[in-house]
Amino acid sequence: MTTKLIRLITGLLLFLVTGPDAFSQRGEIQYFRYYDQRGINIFEPAKTDTLVYDGLKLRIGANFTQGFQSIAHKNSGIVPLYELSAGFPLAMANLNIDVQVVEGVRVSLVTYMASHHHNEMWVKGGYFQIDKVSFLKSGLLDQIWKNLTLKVGHMEINYGDAHFRRSDGGNTFWNPFIENNIIDEFTTEIGAELYWQRKGIITMIGATNGEIQGSVTRPADQSPSIYGKLGYDRSLTEKIRVRLTASLLTKSSSINGTLFGGDRTGSNYQFVLEPAGATVAGNAFSGRLNPGFKDDVTAVMINPFVKVGGLELFATLEYAQGSTSVENGEIQFNDSTPLIAKQPKRKFIQESVDVLYRFGSREQVFIGGKWNHVNAELAFWDQSSPLAVRNVNTVSIDRLSFGAGWFITRNILVKGEYVTQKYSGYPAGNILEDGMFSGVIMQGTIAF
Numbered sequence: 001m002t003t004k005l006i007r008l009i010t011g012l013l014l015f016l017v018t019g020p021d022a023f024s025q026r027g028e029i030q031y032f033r034y035y036d037q038r039g040i041n042i043f044e045p046a047k048t049d050t051l052v053y054d055g056l057k058l059r060i061g062a063n064f065t066q067g068f069q070s071i072a073h074k075n076s077g078i079v080p081l082y083e084l085s086a087g088f089p090l091a092m093a094n095l096n097i098d099v100q101v102v103e104g105v106r107v108s109l110v111t112y113m114a115s116h117h118h119n120e121m122w123v124k125g126g127y128f129q130i131d132k133v134s135f136l137k138s139g140l141l142d143q144i145w146k147n148l149t150l151k152v153g154h155m156e157i158n159y160g161d162a163h164f165r166r167s168d169g170g171n172t173f174w175n176p177f178i179e180n181n182i183i184d185e186f187t188t189e190i191g192a193e194l195y196w197q198r199k200g201i202i203t204m205i206g207a208t209n210g211e212i213q214g215s216v217t218r219p220a221d222q223s224p225s226i227y228g229k230l231g232y233d234r235s236l237t238e239k240i241r242v243r244l245t246a247s248l249l250t251k252s253s254s255i256n257g258t259l260f261g262g263d264r265t266g267s268n269y270q271f272v273l274e275p276a277g278a279t280v281a282g283n284a285f286s287g288r289l290n291p292g293f294k295d296d297v298t299a300v301m302i303n304p305f306v307k308v309g310g311l312e313l314f315a316t317l318e319y320a321q322g323s324t325s326v327e328n329g330e331i332q333f334n335d336s337t338p339l340i341a342k343q344p345k346r347k348f349i350q351e352s353v354d355v356l357y358r359f360g361s362r363e364q365v366f367i368g369g370k371w372n373h374v375n376a377e378l379a380f381w382d383q384s385s386p387l388a389v390r391n392v393n394t395v396s397i398d399r400l401s402f403g404a405g406w407f408i409t410r411n412i413l414v415k416g417e418y419v420t421q422k423y424s425g426y427p428a429g430n431i432l433e434d435g436m437f438s439g440v441i442m443q444g445t446i447a448f
Contacts, residue, residue: 104132116266127153187262293322
């Protein structure tokens with residue numbers, strides 16, 4: 001983190017304490033998802049106008065998570081594994097800055113203060129969201145914008161619904177379990193999303209640069225990500241809510257597209273099935289699978305969500321296909337091999353279902369289970385000849401977890417789970433050959 005950034009953040013925090021009353025550090029912000037228990041089961045913020053705008057608001061929040069892990073792992077025995085013991089992984093923390101700029105317009109900035117992948121401060125991204133255009137002083141535009149929302153920025157893209165229930169660095173409040181899906185659909189890209197919502201119907205169309213970072217080079221290797229969502233989310237009665245969405249994303253090429261590996265914080269299962277010399281930053285995504293799709297990507301995700309009283313079900317069904325830049329014939333496998341011919345696209349299917357029961361006067365206690373399965377075609381390269389040869393194996397990964405949690409207050413959560421995960425289909429000599437791990441993980445987390 002640069003000295004200038006440290007000074008900026010320090011000055012901002014001091015201003016919150018000593019600044020003028022015109023700025024409300026804990027002000028309520030319109031069309032906003034709270035970081036604490038109030039953010040549970042919130043997907044796209046609704047168009048319901050529940051707050052009266054009464055001036056500029058500045059809200060500083062944070063998330064802190066400390067875990068405890070006791071996991072055992074094993075594989076075929078050919079590749080030595082990291083020696084695991086019970087202990088406390090590195091704590092993670094996020095800094096959240098949200099501003100109500102004018103009526104119906106807000107700005108969000110999230111910074112990772114510490115994580116398993118980046119131990120230093122690292123900006124996740126920021127965006128501004130427009131739900132009203134009264135600042136334009138046009139009755140016609142006000143009427144047109146009644147059901148519209150526009151998000152613009154370098155932001156977490158809204159592909160699928162699973163990303164609304166994932167852990168994100170220090171923010172682990174919204175995920176009832178410890179870890180995210182085996183294939184973790186999350187990335188931040190530069191672009192815009194336009195929403196139309198009315199009577200439970202949700203439509204969204206988005207376009208981004210297709211890269212996790214900005215880039216002004218290699219134009220032939222870049223193309224935008226185009227994606228959309230269609231869904232229905234409605235409370236049928238006071239105790240019954242039904243949501244169903246379908247999302248589609250397509251992209252022809254990218255230098256560094258990371259739809260299935262854009263997390264910059266790391267896994268909540270530390271060092272499982274990692275080599276003996278693993279490091280926190282270098283082996284940050286234990287227990288996950290990144291298929292490496294950067295080019296010719298097509299991805300579809302369907303997410304049903306049903307809540308009846310305290311009982312809720314959330315599921316993911318996903319199909320995707322794509323290639324790496326090597327498989328697409330764009331770059332060499334390494335400096336000693338020539339370009340290879342374009343290879344057929346690989347694909348994967350991911351399924352997950354979690355069932356929870358929340359109880360208590362404010363649903364402050366929950367128990368549940370989750371099943372997650374991946375069937376994926378992976379490329380393994382043979383370099384014994386001058387030309388690298390691609391061998392495709394179909395691998396399977398299965399995870400089963402049982403968990404429980406308690407919101408001590410709406411800002412303090414303790415949760416834990418027992419997990420078991422098994423791998424099959426990996427070639428001989430691969431570290432994941434006959435791999436499996438199981439054990440217990442606990443987390444304490446604070447959000448405000």
